[in-house]
Amino acid sequence: MADTMQFDLVAPERKLASEEAAVEVMVPGADGDLTVMPGHAPMLTTLRPGKLTMVTRSETQSYAVTGGFAEITPEGITVLAERSLPAEEFTKEVHDRLIEEARRVHDEAHPSVADMTAKLLADMEALGSHMLS
């Protein structure tokens, strides 16, 4: 069994990363964080806002994602992110803007989806503490 896998991170407007030799990838799945390693069972999961970390033998790279989904196969993982930024580009201003947006959505939301938007807002806020510390 191969001990590395293919990792792709694409957003609608650009391709952020394509790495052939990822050792492990930590993904903020909708039902909880999960770590993907080579040979993982095929799986589709949606993402919540959070921090995504990719580890190769030589380096570790983090990205902020605001949602989307991930397709996992034994050979690799493809993350289709709604919006995504490398950790270096994720500043306080960006974060504040995201929170503001999530809050607006939450305030305007229909009561039936209020739980969902509240979770989104909480995830957005948590994203800051993960990314900016």
Place this chain on the structure above:
Amino acid sequence: MPSLKDLKNRIGSVKNTRKITKAMQMVAAAKLRRAQEAAEAARPYAERMHSVMAGLASSVQGRDNAPRLLSGTGSDKVQLLVVMTAERGLCGGFNANIAKLARQTADKLLAEGKEVKILTVGKKGRDALRREYGQYFIGHVDLSDVKRLSYDDAQKIARDLIGRFDKGEFDVATIFFSIFESVIAQRPTAKQIIPASYEPEEGEETPSVNYDYEPSETQILEDLLPRGVATQIFTALLENGASEQGARMSAMDSATRNAGDMIDKLTIEYNRTRQAAITKELIEIISGAEAL
């Protein structure tokens, strides 16, 4: 016979026109490159999205509880045409071709007794269709303030569409846009986006992998389908952007060339007229001298 001065003015004005069309061509060329890059950058996402959706859709197809965005309302009575054109003209047949395709489709649907609704994106399409189909218009999306097309713009349109769909305003939605093939060829295209039809690409087998789904298959699909709609609209908008600039570039190129030809013709005429005037004066002087 125009006077020398008239001709000179004429040549001057055509020269100015040529300068403008030349400048527009160059601007379009620069914008085209950017538009192409944007379309290129968006491709990996769209392709992945497509293959995942195709796999998911085929596994859910035919089930009773399939989401309505995928299975449709079971009727095709009310058809929504989303006509995407440019905000600006002077780009050859670009807008006219899209409008023509939309018009043909609308006529066909009306002849079949269907109800037609039209949503326009871009000013030019609205202007072209307003006279004949104004009564079917249900909305317009203005993108004239948008400098660089972003996914958010597409998402807004998609949300609007899905909102209308959920309210039962239409059964089938088709988008009209132009696929960018090359600078000289843009193909007006109609594509049905609601209910979504994800056919596997030709020659490409969709591997039927048995995925684990988290949270659940239906929930994922419900989450993904609106995204699929937004992605398709985004792709269409980008293709359209590249097509528009390509069409404008070749239109301005031929306009520049035409202006050049016209200047040549006018210059010849100008020289002839000048010669004729000189000859006439000489004849007058000589015959005056002979008369003495």
